[in-house]
Amino acid sequence: MNRFLYEKSITYQGYLIIPFLFTRVGGEFIYSYALLAAEGYEDEFHKAKNPSGLCANNLSGIVEIAQQHLNKCSQNLKDDNYFEQRYTYQNHLIIIHQEGNKCFYDHYPSNELRNIAAPTLFFNPDDCINWIKQRLNRSQVR
Incomplete structure:
Protein backbone atom coordinates (compact mmCIF):
# COMPACT_ATOMS: atom_id res chain seq x y z
CA MET A 1 0.00 0.00 0.00
CA ASN A 2 1.45 3.34 -1.04
CA ARG A 3 -0.83 5.59 0.97
CA PHE A 4 -4.40 6.20 1.97
CA LEU A 5 -6.32 8.20 -0.64
CA TYR A 6 -7.73 10.66 1.88
CA GLU A 7 -8.71 13.07 -0.89
CA LYS A 8 -11.08 10.37 -2.23
CA SER A 9 -12.60 9.57 1.18
CA ILE A 10 -16.38 9.50 1.61
CA THR A 11 -18.44 10.05 4.75
CA TYR A 12 -21.18 7.52 5.37
CA GLN A 13 -23.47 7.17 8.38
CA GLY A 14 -20.86 8.14 11.00
CA TYR A 15 -17.91 6.57 9.19
CA LEU A 16 -15.18 7.81 6.90
CA ILE A 17 -14.50 5.35 4.08
CA ILE A 18 -10.88 5.75 2.96
CA PRO A 19 -9.84 3.97 -0.24
CA PHE A 20 -6.29 2.84 -0.90
CA LEU A 21 -4.48 1.09 -3.70
CA PHE A 22 -4.19 -2.52 -2.60
CA THR A 23 -2.24 -3.96 -5.54
CA ARG A 24 -1.85 -3.92 -9.26
CA VAL A 25 -2.69 -7.01 -11.31
CA GLY A 26 -1.90 -7.14 -15.01
CA GLY A 27 -1.82 -3.36 -15.22
CA GLU A 28 -5.16 -3.00 -13.43
CA PHE A 29 -5.45 -1.25 -10.07
CA ILE A 30 -7.18 -3.12 -7.25
CA TYR A 31 -8.53 -0.97 -4.42
CA SER A 32 -9.33 -1.74 -0.82
CA TYR A 33 -10.53 0.51 1.99
CA ALA A 34 -10.12 1.44 5.62
CA LEU A 35 -12.61 2.99 8.03
CA LEU A 36 -12.59 5.62 10.71
CA ALA A 37 -15.60 5.87 13.01
CA ALA A 38 -17.04 9.02 14.53
CA GLU A 39 -17.35 7.03 17.77
CA GLY A 40 -13.61 6.29 17.70
CA TYR A 41 -12.36 3.35 19.69
CA GLU A 42 -15.84 2.55 20.95
CA ASP A 43 -16.72 1.32 17.44
CA GLY A 61 -16.86 0.05 -6.47
CA ILE A 62 -14.80 -0.04 -3.28
CA VAL A 63 -16.97 2.67 -1.69
CA GLU A 64 -20.08 0.66 -2.56
CA ILE A 65 -18.56 -2.48 -1.02
CA ALA A 66 -17.76 -0.56 2.18
CA GLN A 67 -21.27 0.92 2.38
CA GLN A 68 -22.91 -2.47 1.88
CA HIS A 69 -20.72 -4.01 4.57
CA LEU A 70 -21.53 -1.24 7.04
CA ASN A 71 -25.25 -1.52 6.27
CA LYS A 72 -25.11 -5.23 6.98
CA CYS A 73 -22.70 -5.39 9.93
CA SER A 74 -22.53 -2.09 11.81
CA GLN A 75 -24.63 -1.46 14.89
CA ASN A 76 -23.64 2.22 14.95
CA LEU A 77 -24.97 3.70 11.70
CA LYS A 78 -26.17 7.25 12.22
CA ASP A 79 -26.25 10.65 10.62
CA ASP A 80 -23.15 12.36 11.92
CA ASN A 81 -21.08 15.27 10.63
CA TYR A 82 -17.92 14.38 12.57
CA PHE A 83 -15.90 14.15 9.34
CA GLU A 84 -17.52 17.14 7.63
CA GLN A 85 -14.56 19.49 8.15
CA ARG A 86 -11.74 17.39 6.77
CA TYR A 87 -8.78 18.45 4.71
CA THR A 88 -5.92 16.78 2.91
CA TYR A 89 -2.56 18.56 3.08
CA GLN A 90 0.68 16.96 1.88
CA ASN A 91 -1.23 13.65 1.77
CA HIS A 92 -2.12 13.94 5.47
CA LEU A 93 -5.71 13.86 6.71
CA ILE A 94 -6.78 16.63 9.06
CA ILE A 95 -10.21 16.52 10.69
CA ILE A 96 -11.34 19.66 12.51
CA HIS A 97 -13.84 19.55 15.38
CA GLN A 98 -15.49 22.53 16.96
CA GLU A 99 -17.31 22.44 20.27
CA GLY A 100 -18.55 25.80 21.42
CA ASN A 101 -15.62 28.22 21.30
CA LYS A 102 -13.01 25.43 21.28
CA CYS A 103 -11.52 23.87 18.21
CA PHE A 104 -9.32 20.76 18.06
CA TYR A 105 -8.24 18.29 15.42
CA ASP A 106 -7.28 14.76 14.43
CA HIS A 107 -4.26 14.32 12.18
CA TYR A 108 -3.45 11.10 10.29
CA PRO A 109 -0.26 10.60 8.24
CA SER A 110 -0.49 9.32 4.68
CA ASN A 111 0.47 5.70 5.33
CA GLU A 112 -1.12 4.70 8.64
CA LEU A 113 -4.29 5.25 10.63
CA ARG A 114 -2.57 6.66 13.68
CA ASN A 115 -3.79 9.97 15.07
CA ILE A 116 -0.69 12.11 15.60
CA ALA A 117 -2.50 15.29 16.68
CA ALA A 118 -0.83 17.39 19.34
CA PRO A 119 -3.01 18.17 22.38
CA THR A 120 -3.61 21.78 21.32
CA LEU A 121 -6.84 23.78 21.44
CA PHE A 122 -7.70 26.63 19.08
CA PHE A 123 -10.45 29.22 18.93
CA ASN A 124 -11.28 28.77 15.25
CA PRO A 125 -10.69 26.25 12.42
CA ASP A 126 -8.49 28.61 10.38
CA ASP A 127 -5.97 28.98 13.22
CA CYS A 128 -5.95 25.20 13.63
CA ILE A 129 -5.33 24.50 9.93
CA ASN A 130 -2.62 27.16 9.70
CA TRP A 131 -0.84 25.74 12.75
CA ILE A 132 -0.85 22.22 11.27
CA LYS A 133 0.34 23.45 7.86
CA GLN A 134 3.23 25.33 9.46
CA ARG A 135 4.40 22.18 11.26
CA LEU A 136 4.07 19.99 8.15
CA ASN A 137 5.94 22.58 6.09
CA ARG A 138 8.74 22.68 8.68
CA SER A 139 9.05 18.91 8.62
CA GLN A 140 9.36 19.02 4.80
CA VAL A 141 12.34 21.42 5.06
CA ARG A 142 14.30 19.15 7.38
Missing part, protein backbone atom coordinates in the same frame (compact mmCIF):
# COMPACT_ATOMS: atom_id res chain seq x y z
CA GLU A 44 -15.62 -2.11 16.26
CA PHE A 45 -14.77 -0.81 12.78
CA HIS A 46 -12.64 2.18 13.85
CA LYS A 47 -9.31 1.90 12.00
CA ALA A 48 -10.42 -1.38 10.40
CA LYS A 49 -8.79 -2.28 7.10
CA ASN A 50 -11.14 -4.01 4.67
CA PRO A 51 -13.44 -5.71 7.18
CA SER A 52 -15.55 -7.09 4.31
CA GLY A 53 -12.55 -8.85 2.75
CA LEU A 54 -13.59 -7.65 -0.71
CA CYS A 55 -11.74 -5.44 -3.21
CA ALA A 56 -12.70 -3.58 -6.38
CA ASN A 57 -11.01 -2.36 -9.53
CA ASN A 58 -12.35 1.18 -9.18
CA LEU A 59 -12.95 3.72 -6.44
CA SER A 60 -16.73 3.86 -6.72
Whole structure:
Protein backbone atom coordinates (compact mmCIF):
# COMPACT_ATOMS: atom_id res chain seq x y z
CA MET A 1 0.00 0.00 0.00
CA ASN A 2 1.45 3.34 -1.04
CA ARG A 3 -0.83 5.59 0.97
CA PHE A 4 -4.40 6.20 1.97
CA LEU A 5 -6.32 8.20 -0.64
CA TYR A 6 -7.73 10.66 1.88
CA GLU A 7 -8.71 13.07 -0.89
CA LYS A 8 -11.08 10.37 -2.23
CA SER A 9 -12.60 9.57 1.18
CA ILE A 10 -16.38 9.50 1.61
CA THR A 11 -18.44 10.05 4.75
CA TYR A 12 -21.18 7.52 5.37
CA GLN A 13 -23.47 7.17 8.38
CA GLY A 14 -20.86 8.14 11.00
CA TYR A 15 -17.91 6.57 9.19
CA LEU A 16 -15.18 7.81 6.90
CA ILE A 17 -14.50 5.35 4.08
CA ILE A 18 -10.88 5.75 2.96
CA PRO A 19 -9.84 3.97 -0.24
CA PHE A 20 -6.29 2.84 -0.90
CA LEU A 21 -4.48 1.09 -3.70
CA PHE A 22 -4.19 -2.52 -2.60
CA THR A 23 -2.24 -3.96 -5.54
CA ARG A 24 -1.85 -3.92 -9.26
CA VAL A 25 -2.69 -7.01 -11.31
CA GLY A 26 -1.90 -7.14 -15.01
CA GLY A 27 -1.82 -3.36 -15.22
CA GLU A 28 -5.16 -3.00 -13.43
CA PHE A 29 -5.45 -1.25 -10.07
CA ILE A 30 -7.18 -3.12 -7.25
CA TYR A 31 -8.53 -0.97 -4.42
CA SER A 32 -9.33 -1.74 -0.82
CA TYR A 33 -10.53 0.51 1.99
CA ALA A 34 -10.12 1.44 5.62
CA LEU A 35 -12.61 2.99 8.03
CA LEU A 36 -12.59 5.62 10.71
CA ALA A 37 -15.60 5.87 13.01
CA ALA A 38 -17.04 9.02 14.53
CA GLU A 39 -17.35 7.03 17.77
CA GLY A 40 -13.61 6.29 17.70
CA TYR A 41 -12.36 3.35 19.69
CA GLU A 42 -15.84 2.55 20.95
CA ASP A 43 -16.72 1.32 17.44
CA GLU A 44 -15.62 -2.11 16.26
CA PHE A 45 -14.77 -0.81 12.78
CA HIS A 46 -12.64 2.18 13.85
CA LYS A 47 -9.31 1.90 12.00
CA ALA A 48 -10.42 -1.38 10.40
CA LYS A 49 -8.79 -2.28 7.10
CA ASN A 50 -11.14 -4.01 4.67
CA PRO A 51 -13.44 -5.71 7.18
CA SER A 52 -15.55 -7.09 4.31
CA GLY A 53 -12.55 -8.85 2.75
CA LEU A 54 -13.59 -7.65 -0.71
CA CYS A 55 -11.74 -5.44 -3.21
CA ALA A 56 -12.70 -3.58 -6.38
CA ASN A 57 -11.01 -2.36 -9.53
CA ASN A 58 -12.35 1.18 -9.18
CA LEU A 59 -12.95 3.72 -6.44
CA SER A 60 -16.73 3.86 -6.72
CA GLY A 61 -16.86 0.05 -6.47
CA ILE A 62 -14.80 -0.04 -3.28
CA VAL A 63 -16.97 2.67 -1.69
CA GLU A 64 -20.08 0.66 -2.56
CA ILE A 65 -18.56 -2.48 -1.02
CA ALA A 66 -17.76 -0.56 2.18
CA GLN A 67 -21.27 0.92 2.38
CA GLN A 68 -22.91 -2.47 1.88
CA HIS A 69 -20.72 -4.01 4.57
CA LEU A 70 -21.53 -1.24 7.04
CA ASN A 71 -25.25 -1.52 6.27
CA LYS A 72 -25.11 -5.23 6.98
CA CYS A 73 -22.70 -5.39 9.93
CA SER A 74 -22.53 -2.09 11.81
CA GLN A 75 -24.63 -1.46 14.89
CA ASN A 76 -23.64 2.22 14.95
CA LEU A 77 -24.97 3.70 11.70
CA LYS A 78 -26.17 7.25 12.22
CA ASP A 79 -26.25 10.65 10.62
CA ASP A 80 -23.15 12.36 11.92
CA ASN A 81 -21.08 15.27 10.63
CA TYR A 82 -17.92 14.38 12.57
CA PHE A 83 -15.90 14.15 9.34
CA GLU A 84 -17.52 17.14 7.63
CA GLN A 85 -14.56 19.49 8.15
CA ARG A 86 -11.74 17.39 6.77
CA TYR A 87 -8.78 18.45 4.71
CA THR A 88 -5.92 16.78 2.91
CA TYR A 89 -2.56 18.56 3.08
CA GLN A 90 0.68 16.96 1.88
CA ASN A 91 -1.23 13.65 1.77
CA HIS A 92 -2.12 13.94 5.47
CA LEU A 93 -5.71 13.86 6.71
CA ILE A 94 -6.78 16.63 9.06
CA ILE A 95 -10.21 16.52 10.69
CA ILE A 96 -11.34 19.66 12.51
CA HIS A 97 -13.84 19.55 15.38
CA GLN A 98 -15.49 22.53 16.96
CA GLU A 99 -17.31 22.44 20.27
CA GLY A 100 -18.55 25.80 21.42
CA ASN A 101 -15.62 28.22 21.30
CA LYS A 102 -13.01 25.43 21.28
CA CYS A 103 -11.52 23.87 18.21
CA PHE A 104 -9.32 20.76 18.06
CA TYR A 105 -8.24 18.29 15.42
CA ASP A 106 -7.28 14.76 14.43
CA HIS A 107 -4.26 14.32 12.18
CA TYR A 108 -3.45 11.10 10.29
CA PRO A 109 -0.26 10.60 8.24
CA SER A 110 -0.49 9.32 4.68
CA ASN A 111 0.47 5.70 5.33
CA GLU A 112 -1.12 4.70 8.64
CA LEU A 113 -4.29 5.25 10.63
CA ARG A 114 -2.57 6.66 13.68
CA ASN A 115 -3.79 9.97 15.07
CA ILE A 116 -0.69 12.11 15.60
CA ALA A 117 -2.50 15.29 16.68
CA ALA A 118 -0.83 17.39 19.34
CA PRO A 119 -3.01 18.17 22.38
CA THR A 120 -3.61 21.78 21.32
CA LEU A 121 -6.84 23.78 21.44
CA PHE A 122 -7.70 26.63 19.08
CA PHE A 123 -10.45 29.22 18.93
CA ASN A 124 -11.28 28.77 15.25
CA PRO A 125 -10.69 26.25 12.42
CA ASP A 126 -8.49 28.61 10.38
CA ASP A 127 -5.97 28.98 13.22
CA CYS A 128 -5.95 25.20 13.63
CA ILE A 129 -5.33 24.50 9.93
CA ASN A 130 -2.62 27.16 9.70
CA TRP A 131 -0.84 25.74 12.75
CA ILE A 132 -0.85 22.22 11.27
CA LYS A 133 0.34 23.45 7.86
CA GLN A 134 3.23 25.33 9.46
CA ARG A 135 4.40 22.18 11.26
CA LEU A 136 4.07 19.99 8.15
CA ASN A 137 5.94 22.58 6.09
CA ARG A 138 8.74 22.68 8.68
CA SER A 139 9.05 18.91 8.62
CA GLN A 140 9.36 19.02 4.80
CA VAL A 141 12.34 21.42 5.06
CA ARG A 142 14.30 19.15 7.38
